[in-house]
Amino acid sequence: MALFDGKFYDLYTHPAPGDRESVALMAAVAKKYGYSGIAVTNLTENDLDMADKSGNFSIFPAFEIPNKRAKLRDEIKKRKEDASILIVKGTDEYLTREAAETEGLDILLQPRKFNNVLAKIASDNSVTLGFNIGSIIHMRGEARVRELVLMKANLKHARKYDMRMILTGDPHSHYDLRSPREMAAISGLIGMTEKEAFDAMSTTPLGILKRKSPDYVQEGIEII
């Protein structure tokens, strides 16, 4: 399948913070599985140094904004210009609304109580909708059923309002990583097509990384 020959990225991984071996091991396994790069939350300077030496595999910094209602907007505004990819987990309706309404956020992950109004606002603010495939992998029974229902509803909203989507395995160790084809197979369970899954692991993350690169000025503007 030529579709799976591209560059793939997982933008939400958490190897043990500060543990160089854990980051290196996850990077090695991700490379073996066919990824071109991963974004690590709470990355330290040491880990970034190591990333430069690992050849054609890149490690990017990501920042998961703490789920504190009062500080969410300020935190996003403060870190808007940073090189880190900003991620908010939409654990409740209030947080989802705050995150969708604030410009500069990169990824809104697995929002709960997502609706058409929030989807439109998020789409206008170029917020990417994240699907946490890791929850399907790790949960069983009723919890997994609820998660699948939630993700199916989110997918409908994303399609209607042309939101960009990303898939993440939410891995905490190298045993939690799954290859892009497996991620696409699992995303098929919520009704995602192969093309959508490919875009969610390759095209959209590349767009986010391009936007976060130091050379980026603004959409449509390029330094020659």
Added chain:
Amino acid sequence: MKTLPTLRDKKRYMAFEVMSEQVISRAELSHEIFASACSLFGDAGCSDINSNLLSYDGKYGIVRCTKGKNNEIRAALACITKVRGTRISILALGISGTIKGAMEKFIQQTLINKSEPDKEDKQ
């Protein structure tokens, strides 16, 4: 009595590689694949997939499924996280129409590439 050749379902064979903390036995893995598929697709869905673990040597293995159910068996394998308290991750190497094809194309090829890492990098 055997099923008539024309009435037999077409099958596919998926080669996979297991990465685990400790070596998992064949019976444990077979049971876990079945449990994972059943949990994900239910009894009726599982009967459509008709999965069966054919060979497994502690690292590489081949699992059978019905033709057209590649993604389902891939998802079922990907959803396996723990066997007997041991963390495990299964990587599907590829799918083939014959056991020989799956063995030669994916498992033997992976072993050759592993023994000659320099050659793989140059390519």
